Amino acid sequence: MPDAVMLFAAGFGTRxxxxxxxxxxxxxxxxxxxxxxxxxxxxxxxxxxxxxxxxHYRAPQIVAHLAGRDVTVSVETPEILDTGGGLRHALPHLGPAPVFTSNTDAVWTGPNPFETLAAAWDPARMEALLLTVPEHRATGRQGPGDFTLGPDGRLTRGGPQVYTGVQILATDRLAAIPDRAFSLNRVWDAIARDGRLYGTEHPGRWADVGHPDGIARAETMLKEA
Incomplete structure (x- = not known):
């Protein structure tokens, strides 16, 4: 199981x-x-x-909020680096082994998503393992799903599975991307071409809190659970 976690908290939150x-x-x-x-x-x-x-956005507030905790803050300046660039920028703190990465704008019911990923992780077959949820259990989701989960666990683009923002990822391919700021979608596409992009389904519910309506919907989901 990976022993390092990267949490993405740099975005502007414009929605x-x-x-x-x-x-x-x-x-x-x-x-x-x-x-x-x-x-x-x-x-x-x-x-x-x-x-x-x-x-990045209002970074001093993140730094102050985490003061005194055993957490490293990787400040991105002068520009924001997106998920791929942000992860690569933080690698000196994370180490070279596969890592958990997670967005920080979701609320969950059911089993711990990191434990679910750890139980399904097989580095002999996988370079990335994404945690997904079917559309009917994705509270507050706007737009269609992201992936189809094949019978062998491999992911293909488009379909009813929503990416929850949590994954295990081998970071070796990050070095090959020349841009300073880039999305992890580029890494996934390269991994998928080699047949090593996998998914596993979260058995509980997931709420996207990326927009104002998502707060009330997430709170209702938690009460129902």
Whole structure:
């Protein structure tokens, strides 16, 4: 099981409108707890040796929020580096082995998503293992699904499975991308061409808190659980 976790918290949160005018999205609260702390609660259950959180938009607030905790903050400056560039920038803190990565704008019910991934991870076959959820269990999702999950566990683009923002990823391919800022989608496409992009389904529910309506929907989902 990977012993390092990268949490993405650098984005501008533009879909949140006024809610992110004075704070980064990961510090928005759902049911009285920030999205970032909710994600860190899940991370602690798998006891990684290293946890890194990236920051760009209102980075000092992220740094202050995490002060005194055993978490490294990777500040991206002067420009934001997107998921791929942000992960590569943080590799000195994470180490060379495969890592968990996670967005910080979701709320979950059911089993711990990191434990679900760890149980399904097979580095002999996989370079990436993405946690997905079917559309009918994706609360607050706007737009179609992202992937189809094949009978052998391989992922192909398009279909009813929604990517939850949590994965295990081997980071070797990051070095080959020349751009400083880039999306992990480019890495996934290269991995998929070699037949090593896999998925596993989260058995609970998942709420996207990327837009204002998502807060109330996530709180309702938690109450129902």
């Amino acid at each position: 949140m409108g006024a809610l992110t005018a004075d704070r980064p999205k990961p510090l928005i609260e759902v049911a009285g707890r920030t999205l970032l702390d909710r994600t860190l609660d899940l991370v602690r259950a798998v006891a990684p040796a290293r946890v890194v959180v990236n920051a």
